[in-house]
Amino acid sequence: MNLFCIGLSHHTANVAIREEFAGNATAESIARDAGCAEALLLTTCNRVEVYGVSNKWISTDEIARSLMAKPNLSPDNYAPPFYRYEDNKCVQHLFRVASGLDSMVVGESEIFGQAKKAYESARRSGAVGPYLHRLFQRAFRVAKQVRTHTDIARGAVSVGSVAVELAQRIFGKLSECKVLVLGAGETSERTTRALVSRGVTDLRVSNRSLDRARELTQAVGGRAVPFDDWAAQCREIDILLTSTASETPLLTSEILAPMLWHRSDRPLFIIDLAVPRDVDPSVNELEGVYLYDIDSIRSVAEQSLALRRQQVAAAEAIIADHVTEFVDSISRGLNRASQPPGHSSLGENPLHASEL
Amino acid sequence: MERYFLIASTFCFLAAVAHTVIELRTGVFRPGRFNFLAIALGFIFQTAFLWIRGQELGRCPITNLFEVFVFLAWSVALVYMLVGSAYRLSLMGVFTAPLVLLLQGLALIAPIDTRHPVTVPANSWLEFHASMSLVAYGVFALACIAGVMYLLQERQLKMHQLHSIFYHLPPLTSLFAAITRLLWWGFALYTMGIVSGFFTGHPLPRIQIMAAIALWLLYAAILQARHLKWLAPKRVAALCIIGFSAALVLLWGITFTAELHHVP
Numbered sequence: 176m177n178l179f180c181i182g183l184s185h186h187t188a189n190v191a192i193r194e195e196f197a198g199n200a201t202a203e204s205i206a207r208d209a210g211c212a213e214a215l216l217l218t219t220c221n222r223v224e225v226y227g228v229s230n231k232w233i234s235t236d237e238i239a240r241s242l243m244a245k246p247n248l249s250p251d252n253y254a255p256p257f258y259r260y261e262d263n264k265c266v267q268h269l270f271r272v273a274s275g276l277d278s279m280v281v282g283e284s285e286i287f288g289q290a291k292k293a294y295e296s297a298r299r300s301g302a303v304g305p306y307l308h309r310l311f312q313r314a315f316r317v318a319k320q321v322r323t324h325t326d327i328a329r330g331a332v333s334v335g336s337v338a339v340e341l342a343q344r345i346f347g348k349l350s351e352c353k354v355l356v357l358g359a360g361e362t363s364e365r366t367t368r369a370l371v372s373r374g375v376t377d378l379r380v381s382n383r384s385l386d387r388a389r390e391l392t393q394a395v396g397g398r399a400v401p402f403d404d405w406a407a408q409c410r411e412i413d414i415l416l417t418s419t420a421s422e423t424p425l426l427t428s429e430i431l432a433p434m435l436w437h438r439s440d441r442p443l444f445i446i447d448l449a450v451p452r453d454v455d456p457s458v459n460e461l462e463g464v465y466l467y468d469i470d471s472i473r474s475v476a477e478q479s480l481a482l483r484r485q486q487v488a489a490a491e492a493i494i495a496d497h498v499t500e501f502v503d504s505i506s507r508g509l510n511r512a513s514q515p516p517g518h519s520s521l522g523e524n525p526l527h528a529s530e531l
Numbered sequence: 532m533e534r535y536f537l538i539a540s541t542f543c544f545l546a547a548v549a550h551t552v553i554e555l556r557t558g559v560f561r562p563g564r565f566n567f568l569a570i571a572l573g574f575i576f577q578t579a580f581l582w583i584r585g586q587e588l589g590r591c592p593i594t595n596l597f598e599v600f601v602f603l604a605w606s607v608a609l610v611y612m613l614v615g616s617a618y619r620l621s622l623m624g625v626f627t628a629p630l631v632l633l634l635q636g637l638a639l640i641a642p643i644d645t646r647h648p649v650t651v652p653a654n655s656w657l658e659f660h661a662s663m664s665l666v667a668y669g670v671f672a673l674a675c676i677a678g679v680m681y682l683l684q685e686r687q688l689k690m691h692q693l694h695s696i697f698y699h700l701p702p703l704t705s706l707f708a709a710i711t712r713l714l715w716w717g718f719a720l721y722t723m724g725i726v727s728g729f730f731t732g733h734p735l736p737r738i739q740i741m742a743a744i745a746l747w748l749l750y751a752a753i754l755q756a757r758h759l760k761w762l763a764p765k766r767v768a769a770l771c772i773i774g775f776s777a778a779l780v781l782l783w784g785i786t787f788t789a790e791l792h793h794v795p
Contacts, residue, residue: 440764
């Protein structure tokens with residue numbers, strides 16, 4: 176029995192090539208066209224991969240052709256970006272993919288859900304049999320273990336998620352936080368949505384155009400505040416998210432310092448996404464004020480990525496253990512199934528048995 | 532015999548510290564069950580030591596500086612086990628273990644386990660006063676540890692330099708709430724300890740009384756300033772560290788003068 180993975184990803188092909196092979200086939204059609212005993216198609220924005228089990232050799236060209244929108248193209252046009260993993264390497268590759276180690280943003284968790292969805296879809300169509308079932312169930316287990324036992328998924332890597340993560344590190348639950356959004360543009364809208372998705376309910380939006388502020392509150396909740404009143408809100412709020420087109424800083428230490436007397440035991444988290452900046456950098460020196468501009472947020476995202484990269488070795492070690500154990504268990508299971516009662520000799524490892 | 536229990540306990544705390552150091556060196560900082568289990572086991576051995584020593588002495592085992600250090604280490608571990616999990620401050624164990632290790636290591640290495648002839652019969656008020664004060668010190672130690680955690684987290688947020696430990700420290704507001712509660716608990720226990728000292732029937736050196744009241748006033752001032760919001764959380768956290776350092780100096784002074792006067 177041959178186990179293989181044939182595919183292309185952001186490592187080997189650009190988006191133009193990837194989209195040539197995405198969305199044209201199903202696990203069922205691949206199993207039928209290529210003659211696989213079992214097949215599973217994993218398609219995401221960064222990869223198109225076919226996991227298959229077959230009794231005979233199946234070439235990369237056959238799989239590539241079954242994935243193509245225009246199967247008449249010459250193999251020279253599509254063969255180079257495809258990679259092929261077999262047996263242990265295939266198991267290892269899937270475990271790495273499910274754990275987010277092969278992703279563009281190392282440790283991202285979206286791939287886990289996408290792999291689950293692909294598995295469910297292939298299972299429903301009947302393209303998944305006992306081998307791929309066991310392989311994918313183990314892959315999901317490995318991915319969970321990697322996330323639990325390493326820091327691979329720690330830290331935020333986008334502006335919105337960094338802002339949310341920092342807010343949670345300061346305040347804990349965000350449901351009790353009062354947030355003022357200054358400037359109702361697209362940039363602040365994305366981050367506001369991220370904050371609202373984590374439980375923020377007391378939201379105030381202030382914009383030079385009150386209508387635009389009202390539009391944003393209609394989209395994400397909260398209430399509009401006249402632009403002239405925004406500074407007074409700093410006495411009450413916990414988080415200030417600012418992104419206006421102002422050429423000069425709107426908030427300085429001189430303006431903010433007197434207001435802090437009324438809120439000495441409550442921190443103030445300021446996210447300044449504007450360029451030029453809306454908040455004077457000296458504000459960060461005030462006690463209890465944590466100011467993050469766009470550069471410092473990017474720096475936090477980079478630190479998170481570096482932290483994730485540090486965890487790759489630990490994750491690889493977990494995966495290596497599981498690959499060995501999984502291949503052994505599969506071979507033991509197959510040996511037992513193929514032996515007549517009373518026969519004691521062991522057969523060869525089925526995942527190595529065929530010359531692929 | 533009981534010394535072996537203390538050595539075993541010290542090794543448990545050493546294991547917790549070594550585990551943390553190894554994790555920090557590899558860049559993976561994950562406060563897990565290991566620290567809690569090591570501290571719990573260390574606490575059991577500490578309890579065994581104190582129980583055997585207490586049986587031997589026929590009184591609460593706080594008759595010399597060695598026993599006082601061990602009793603204080605025991606109080607710190609006890610309060611951590613009671614409070615650490617309740618306030619979801621599992622990481623506190625990472626900071627508690629080195630403090631306990633330091634106290635016990637010092638007690639074991641320094642030649643301070645000198646037995647004094649028992650000149651005064653066991654006095655329940657005196658024992659209550661001393662043990663309650665030491666448990667209060669244990670609570671202040673935990674407040675000090677929470678203060679260190681607060682300052683660490685605050686500095687990382689302020690400097691925009693987030694290390695692996697950042698993601699495992701509790702939120703600033705939770706830490707500050709824990710500090711406040713610990714200060715109130717420690718203050719209440721310390722007040723009971725001081726008040727009970729007046730019922731012991733033994734004349735205590737005036738300097739001891741003055742120093743103990745000064746420490747009580749320091750914590751009362753911190754709490755009052757916190758209550759009236761005169762102090763920013765960062766300053767309260769820093770004062771917790773200063774307060775506990777003062778408490779340690781006072782403890783050493785009290786035990787030292789008590790040993791001079793052979794008062795148990």
